Amino acid sequence: MDKISIENVTKYYGSNLVLDGVDLSVKEHEVVCLIGASGSGKSTLLRCINKLVDFDYGTIKLDGVSIDDPQFGKRELHKRIGIVFQSYNLFPHMNVLENIMLAPCKVHKVPSKEIREKAYELLDLFGMKGFEKAYPEQMSGGQQQRVALVRALATNPDVLLLDEVTAALDPELIGGVLKIIKDLKTKGMTMVIVTHEMGFARDVADQVCFLEGGIILEQDNPHNLFSNPQHPRTRQFLQRIIEAGRL
């Protein structure tokens, strides 16, 4: 059974069609990268999966159950799907540990001792040991993004959504974050990733989807999609990326 199945998802912003009947299925332990130009709908699609954006038509299912099903209630869905944003979105008035512990303690009622241990373990794993008491503004972008990853993973989600997580980082800091994502893949995390890092997408993805105008124009494994794109628009997009030196 598919971990996530997206069926005919359609979304309008006003009269502007941003997702035009998208179908996509993601298997357990699979990593799917969404690529495409700005405004192609890839971030919106990602945000539909955890209901940050409400879509107008279609269904999205997690383990075969619609995400609108009362079974997920208000909180269960967010416990099982984590998301990390381009701009980190850590809470600036809370230190690292408070950022990580907020949702598990207040929303999911995990005992604070348990979640604290989990937080220390993950911070250590991500090379952020000793930063427990630091505030976001005291850290570099790469460090903040790693904390954001820990925050998203603290509730043991089944699925991780990554929304251009390296787009705001200095080139030097991107590597560290990408390595963590690769490690997560080897541990079997199911991930949907919106990215402009084509090299990374080629390395880490099981499937790559090229979005244009709210539809998935082309979908294939990274080898085929990057070396032998079928659709002329995909070829044009990749050509530009190569010219910009990003692949």
Next chain:
Amino acid sequence: MIKGDSAPQGVRETPPPARKTLTIRERVIPVLISVISVVVVFGFAAYFITRAEQWPRIKLQFFNLNAIKEAFPSVARGFLVNMRVWIISLGAIAIWALILAIFRSLNGPWFAPLRVFTVVYIDLFRGLPSLLLVLLFGFGVPALHIPGLPKTSLFWGATAMVLSYSAYAAEVYRSGMEAVHDGQRAAAKALGLSQWQTLRHAIVPQAVRNVLPALLNLAVALQKDVALLSVIGVRDAVREAQIYTAKTFNYSSLIAAALLFLMATIPLARFTDYVAKKDRQRRLQRTV
């Protein structure tokens, strides 16, 4: 210590070269010009004022040291009433205005009555003169003789100030809440926080920090506006000064009250400037 990712700690043997040193002349002359020009301008003003024909009368009526000394104890006692009302109102306003701002920010059809209430409340109390409210509450409500409610004009006058100032403070809070970046709401929602938890843990703490200078500004305004209670017979500094004036036909007691108010408001205004400066630095740091 927290430093860049794995960047080497900056090892700097020698301090960076100091900025070009200024000669004594370059340093002293601007200061000298400032001092001399200030002394000349204010000296002239003082000279002409004190030479004026009416000056002795002005001095006798307003700056009479003996009268100030005589009136001071009762004016100071009244001033303590002002400050007590100020502190208590300040606390009540901070809380009530925040509640109003939260009411106004709640989404969902069930909260519509709260939203409508807040909009009407703010329109009403921001649109009415504080003086009118003080008169209405301070004289009007005690006259109703409703059992169980306090009857002192002090209580009802202070209530009027709280109601009036809360309307302004609620709008200040609201602007602070709206200034919190949308990404913060998205993050809170993605973590599963409820609307209330999002406000409580993510939005309000940041909003309060954002608007602290503006709130302190209101606190300065309130500090002097509590003198409005004198019109309903509360024996505050202004009232005590008026009593003295009525007895002696000398206005120096009002000057005594004025000095007391300035002693309270000027330090608070400086503190507000300081907080605002800190706040600006904090914001700058974040954007770098």
